[in-house]
Amino acid sequence: MMIIDILKEACQQVHDKTKGLAGTTIGSMQMGRGAGGDMSRRIDLIAEKTVIDVIRERGIEATIIGEECGRIEGKEGYIIIDAIDGTTNAICGIPFFCCSIAYATDFYLSAVAEAAIIDLPRGDLYYASKNKGAFLNDRRIFVKREPTSDTTIGINVSGVKPAVVERLAPIIAEATHIRQFGANALEMCFVARGFLDAYIDLRGKIRPTDVAAGYLIAKEAGAKIYSDDGSSLESNLDVKTRFSYAAVANDKIREQLASMFG
């Protein structure tokens, strides 16, 4: 069984095992803080255990980096898990959250070689393998390569300081539509399938676990991913690492964002 097939199977199992838990008291139960620093909910723990069980049962012995479990030492390679991305949506019942799993050959974002993300309320499965393109339910997907006069930009502004809002103000003024759905990995998939022209998160709070799978899926669909100084995004995969980034569909949008990069 190929690694990508194991990641896809783990996504499907999370979909099956968390069905009906979103928006419920039992799914939302607080279970103490995870390794990433956020409050873990019951749905987070059920989802992460499901992923880890599939990974190990299928014989992948890589080190595991998980938002809840932290680091579980293993042999070659790394599995990076955000078993529920968009937990706030999931616990209140807003139907926009996902499971995100990546495999990296080395301890860096650019070494992510396989990725799978499942849209849990809808069951849509996004995946990519390095240099082999990005897919949604077995159909190849691409970013919006031809710019249009209408632009739809995803921006995460949750709790950002006025100075960051000021940096974003010209982008907001120029965009036709702004969106913020509340699950960063799935918003990267929305860039990958051409729904969003860009997705921007300048809060300095993104963890490698949040972005590892979305990074590869968006790249394989044709996006470019930048750090907030405008260079290509790179990061280690440490559970304590935090950064900002922007995923961009085409060069015209990159130009529109030029003033934003430090």
Add this chain to the structure above:
Amino acid sequence: MMIIDILKEACQQVHDKTKGLAGTTIGSMQMGRGAGGDMSRRIDLIAEKTVIDVIRERGIEATIIGEECGRIEGKEGYIIIDAIDGTTNAICGIPFFCCSIAYATDFYLSAVAEAAIIDLPRGDLYYASKNKGAFLNDRRIFVKREPTSDTTIGINVSGVKPAVVERLAPIIAEATHIRQFGANALEMCFVARGFLDAYIDLRGKIRPTDVAAGYLIAKEAGAKIYSDDGSSLESNLDVKTRFSYAAVANDKIREQLASMFG
């Protein structure tokens, strides 16, 4: 048949007749500008015709105010229609758009007496009758009456000028989570069912057709709806009218927003 049942039936028929049109070339076909000034798409026109047909077949002879058709003179009362709210989402396939229908006894927002909104991708039906409460699929719904330390605020910042962004900056900084899904009427329902603590649109671009049904549903669920000077929202129902507003779940959030009101 009561008016509310006719509005609910019209919503259901729009759900059935537009199924499979979202995200398709045929549903997105441009059909000229509607009375509200936006480009009408094929899905908008099919949806509006469906509503008008149900309204007239069921014997409601009220004047119709529609985003596409403008004004169709009738007898007593007004039917206010935004047959597809969130058209940008609908045409690209983002699963967040709705059909919004209201009945008013007089030519003012505060005279809206019956309202129904259907979440088209999911089929959830929200409705309210004045002084009788708000419902989702026959279950009574309420806003988040008890404030929590975590706040989730919906804000429409699509294309807003830097001066408006500046007015919103303190609200953004204080909120735990910001959301912008892209269909104002459905976001009012998210306030009504306790998903959002508030929904704010200060662009000065909202039409009575966008907000008439959401206004009653949110109010009947316990929300207060303000104009951007902090007074209770009121407006005529003219298709050319434009305004800003904020729907607020409880007094604590109202206090947090105090600085924003002019």
